Amino acid sequence: MRWRFKTDLTENDVTPEEVFRARRRFMAAAAGAAAVGVLAGRTAAASRSDAVLKDEPTRYEDATTYNNFYEFGTRKSDPARLAGQLTVRPWTVRIDGLVDRPLELSLDDLLKEMEIEERIYRFRCVEGWAMVVPWNGFMLRDLLRKAGVRKEARYVAFETLLRPSEMPGQKGRLLEWPYREGLRLDEAMHPLTLMATGMYGKPLPKQNGAPLRLVVPWKYGFKSIKSVVRITLTEKQPPTTWNMMAPDEYGFYANVNPNVDHPRWSQATERLLGSGLFAGSRPTRMFNGYDEVAELYRGMDLRKYF
Ligand SMILES: Nc1nc2c(c(=O)[nH]1)N[C@H]1C(S)=C(S)[C@@H](COP(=O)(O)O)O[C@H]1N2
Ligand SMILES: [Mo]
Numbered sequence: 001m002r003w004r005f006k007t008d009l010t011e012n013d014v015t016p017e018e019v020f021r022a023r024r025r026f027m028a029a030a031a032g033a034a035a036v037g038v039l040a041g042r043t044a045a046a047s048r049s050d051a052v053l054k055d056e057p058t059r060y061e062d063a064t065t066y067n068n069f070y071e072f073g074t075r076k077s078d079p080a081r082l083a084g085q086l087t088v089r090p091w092t093v094r095i096d097g098l099v100d101r102p103l104e105l106s107l108d109d110l111l112k113e114m115e116i117e118e119r120i121y122r123f124r125c126v127e128g129w130a131m132v133v134p135w136n137g138f139m140l141r142d143l144l145r146k147a148g149v150r151k152e153a154r155y156v157a158f159e160t161l162l163r164p165s166e167m168p169g170q171k172g173r174l175l176e177w178p179y180r181e182g183l184r185l186d187e188a189m190h191p192l193t194l195m196a197t198g199m200y201g202k203p204l205p206k207q208n209g210a211p212l213r214l215v216v217p218w219k220y221g222f223k224s225i226k227s228v229v230r231i232t233l234t235e236k237q238p239p240t241t242w243n244m245m246a247p248d249e250y251g252f253y254a255n256v257n258p259n260v261d262h263p264r265w266s267q268a269t270e271r272l273l274g275s276g277l278f279a280g281s282r283p284t285r286m287f288n289g290y291d292e293v294a295e296l297y298r299g300m301d302l303r304k305y306f
Contacts, residue, residue, distance in 0.1 A: 005057050019111065030240070034259075051282030055272070058131035059121065060200050062273050067207045068125065068228055070175055071167035079207035086166050086227070087210040097232035107211045110195060113146075114138035118201070119194055122288050125221035128281075129267055130270040135215055136198030141189040149185070157238035158190040158214060159182075159230040162252045179277050181214065181225040182238035182252065184294055192217055193229075218287040251306035255297070256288035260306045 069079035091107040105113075116136055124130040132232050144156070160179040164170040170177045187193065194215040197204055204210040209226025222242050232238070242250035249263055258268045269281040287293050297305075 025215050053130045064205045071169040083206035086206050091211050095147040098150040098153035103147050121217040129273050131273040135196040137194040137196035140193045140195050153233035155230040155234045156183050156227045161227045161229045179241045182240050217246045218290040218293045253305050258284040
């Protein structure tokens with residue numbers, strides 16, 4: 001096992017590399033993989049993120065049973081238990097706002113039209129747990145370009161499905177529904193920014209945000225909005241769920257940053273998810289280790305814009 005950081009993890013806590021490689025070979029060949037649209041070839045961007053990251057993927061079983069998806073409850077075990085009732089076909093995604101060609105695409109058309117690739121990303125929740133996930137998806141920028149981004153557009157807003165009949169958490173007022181997130185346009189157009197349609201070579205599990213979720217690997221997990229139905233290009237910074245609810249605790253940017261603590265806990269360390277238990281902690285890395293995004297924030301005070 002190659003670990004970049006000293007941890008308490010043992011061989012048993014992670015998927016052995018041979019198994020993962022074998023699975024990847026299987027993935028490229030399997031008919032199921034065609035449905036997810038996995039390509040055997042890997043892009044330059046994907047190999048670059050692999051170079052950043054030498055951790056082994058988190059076990060599928062852990063990544064799909066320890067989740068945040070407040071539409072299904074606040075306990076980590078709620079989404080795996082309750083998300084099964086969500087209908088994810090048919091599913092329509094709307095791209096509107098400051099675009100030349102507003103689009104309404106079915107998920108199946110999206111899967112046909114977009115180039116699906118695999119990206120192994122580090123992922124970190126603001127609460128301090130981290131994992132490593134092989135996502136399948138396409139670059140958000142390819143979708144935005146399809147719609148034609150108008151020059152006045154400066155931000156991208158995202159919305160999750162609003163369907164209290166299938167999302168029991170939406171019957172309460174814990175958050176303002178639908179869940180909303182946003183990115184600055186340059187963040188949204190960055191090649192690392194992914195719309196995921198699958199995980200580990202399989203269709204995205206419902207608890208992880210089926211059928212389509214955002215993945216922004218250098219930001220805290222809450223930015224990676226699940227079960228997206230609408231993407232809107234805007235001129236003004238859009239309101240975002242956690243920022244509306246507790247602006248002192250959750251900023252709009254939410255870049256992973258060991259030097260800026262959450263008011264109620266430190267962000268200096270993180271713990272990898274494994275075996276349903278937490279392994280030993282290790283230092284948090286600036287931008288979650290994705291150094292190439294630093295240029296997006298040059299000259300910005302990241303304490304002020306946290
Ligand atoms: N719609 C929606 N998206 C969401 C959330 C949520 O509650 N609702 N939780 C966020 C948080 S806090 C995290 S850490 C990640 C968790 O993603 P995962 O369950 O796939 O690990 O989803 C994010 N996306
Ligand atoms: Mo999170």
